[in-house]
Amino acid sequence: MPITELDQRLTGQIVLSNRTYERLRALTALGTRFPGTPGERAAQRFILDELRAAGLDPTIEEFEHLAWERGSASLSVTAPVTRKLLCISLAGAPSTPAGGIDGEILYLGNGTPAEFDRHKDAIRDRIVLVTSLAPRQECSPPRQCHRRTKYGRAVQYGAKAFLFMNSQPGMLPQAGSTRQNREGEIPAVTIPFEDGEVLKSLLKAGPVSVHLEATNRNYPHTTGNIVAELPGTDPDHVVLVGAHYDSHDNAVGAIDNGTGVVTVLELARLLSESGVRLRRTIRFVLFAVEEMASVGSSFYVNRHRDHLDQIDLFMNIDGIGQQGAKTFDTQGFDDAADFILDVAKDIDYEMTIPNPAFSGDSLAFVMGGVPTAAMKGSKLRSLFGHQNLSTGEDRGWGHTSADTFDKVEQHALHEAAIIAALTLIRAADHPTRMARTRTKAEVDAILRETGMDTVLSFMQWPSIDVRPKE
Ligand SMILES: [Zn+2]
Structure with a gap:
């Protein structure tokens, strides 16, 4: 589908309201969101309040982990x-x-x-x-x-x-x-x-x-992933859009991952308030404890292991504060890549699929066989004419005490939210299943072909079972 009235409305609201940026200001004022800190609790309340204000009914899926x-x-x-x-x-x-x-x-x-x-x-x-x-x-x-x-x-x-x-x-x-x-x-x-x-x-x-x-x-510490749903007309199929809300203890994590949190909250609010009903249910998940090696997303995948084939796509939004254009890393899932390239053509936005990075919360879903698209920076044409200057070889301000609100550009956040919104609408409303769940053997083949098997053995990852059942 070419640009629709819904696309235009959401895009306009993102830019004109500037809400994502202002919510990021408020979120980062809470301090660090490291597991076990008061800031983590405050961030959970912030997210719950935002989702409720958007007319959704969020729940916390608790788990105990080693903090x-x-x-x-x-x-x-x-x-x-x-x-x-x-x-x-x-x-x-x-x-x-x-x-x-x-x-x-x-x-x-x-x-x-x-x-x-x-x-x-x-x-x-x-x-x-x-x-x-x-x-x-x-x-x-x-x-x-x-x-x-x-x-x-x-x-x-x-x-x-x-x-x-x-x-x-x-x-x-x-x-x-x-x-x-x-x-x-x-x-x-x-x-x-x-x-x-x-x-x-x-x-x-x-x-x-x-x-x-x-x-x-x-x-040992108990925390949780925050989950809210916007029902689709076909309740058996889900598009999951996620961002981790924790940060390191030395940082307020404005870029990593305050940007992802406020983007997901904005998508939840805009789609809920729009009153439209798309085909698939959209499940918004704000993950805990990503910074301790994707613990929250791993518990999520583990907990939902019997129903992973309901998730037609997992869209991850993490660390998107950098200037310039966006694309999605589809982690070796060729059908998910085709879908993303179709979206790009549809909305007249240039995207090429980067080499799989298997980073952050994406990895637990990839290991579970779930088609994944993780938003990434790209060097191609940006909406607002800004160039992505990052080489991608280092984290920039990420994971340091300088990852603060002032480092995030409004237009960078707007661009990410717009591309995420237009992609999410198309994923949720796609007439057919755009990507299929992989078997354990297929996941193993992806890991082997990309050299991730060696990486995982050195990391001794995962400690939490995220593998698909045979
Ligand atoms: Zn992150």
């Missing part, structure tokens, strides 16, 4: 000079033994598979230092150079501790998790670019020793 609380962390160079560095623990990392640990640094560059392989035999009992960068040429799929894969390799090769250096300047440690729903095996801290550069400079002259102390606490 994590940061204690103190300190890192000092002990030789050849003595000097303190800035650090914070990575989420899920254990405490060091009392009195801390001492060790020699081994710098493995960007921690690509090749770099780990080259130094495999030197890793045992060393403290491994890697950057946060995932260079495109050397990391296929990009998850080969995800922090958790680097951590998994360091653990597997016998490292004593893991230092994760931000590849971007600004004295900002880049937070992140170590494992899914269980404690990491070795202590892990993240340090700013500048302090990583200090270590790299010292290493040029010879061995560098450090002392690391960290105290952290893992504890």
Whole structure:
């Protein structure tokens, strides 16, 4: 279908009301939304209130997971000079033994598979230092150079501790998790670019020793995914649109993923208030605990394992604050890709399908065999004429304390909301099933062909069962 009256109405409302942007201002004012913090509870209330105001009847699907609380962390160079560095623990990392640990640094560059392989035999009992960068040429799929894969390799090769250096300047440690729903095996801290550069400079002259102390606490915690539905005329078929609402504890997560939360809330409000009834039921899901390795989405997939074939498409919206055009990553599902390209043609918007990234909450659904389209930045023609400047090899402000409201551009949010709305309408109203649920064997083939099987084994992911039944 070409542009319809409904498309025009929603697009106009998104831009003219500027509501997504103003709701993001309010959401980020609540502070961090890390699991177990008051901000997490406040965000849940915020989301419930918004969905109710939109005329929907949200519920919380609770689950218990292993939460994590940061204690103190300190890192000092002990030789050849003595000097303190800035650090914070990575989420899920254990405490060091009392009195801390001492060790020699081994710098493995960007921690690509090749770099780990080259130094495999030197890793045992060393403290491994890697950057946060995932260079495109050397990391296929990009998850080969995800922090958790680097951590998994360091653990597997016998490292004593893991230092994760931000590849971007600004004295900002880049937070992140170590494992899914269980404690990491070795202590892990993240340090700013500048302090990583200090270590790299010292290493040029010879061995560098450090002392690391960290105290952290893992504890069971109950939270939940927030779910609301807009019924379709065919209640057996669902399009699920989701965004995670948690952030790291050092961040208000404006881009990651305040942008996704307010976009999904805006879609819920606009479609509910429009009064239209599309074919499929639209299920809005705001996921908890994504930042601890997609825990909330994994519990969602696990809980609904017997009904995953009702979900004709999962549309994930995460970290869309960057300038410029949007597209969707369909994670190796060719029929989902065809659908997205049809939408692009329909709305006269350029989209090409990127290589599968298997990032964030998408992965749990892909592993469950559910066709997935995850919104991503693209270099093509943007609605508002802005260029996407990100290389995609690093997180930018993401996972740092600088991921704040001021970093999000109104027009970037508007563009994302418009493209999400027009795509969602077409997914919900598509006359036939646009993509089919995959079997376990088909999912395995996708994982094997893309190299994700290796990644998952290093990550030891998933800890929560998200595989389709045979
Ligand atoms: Zn995110």
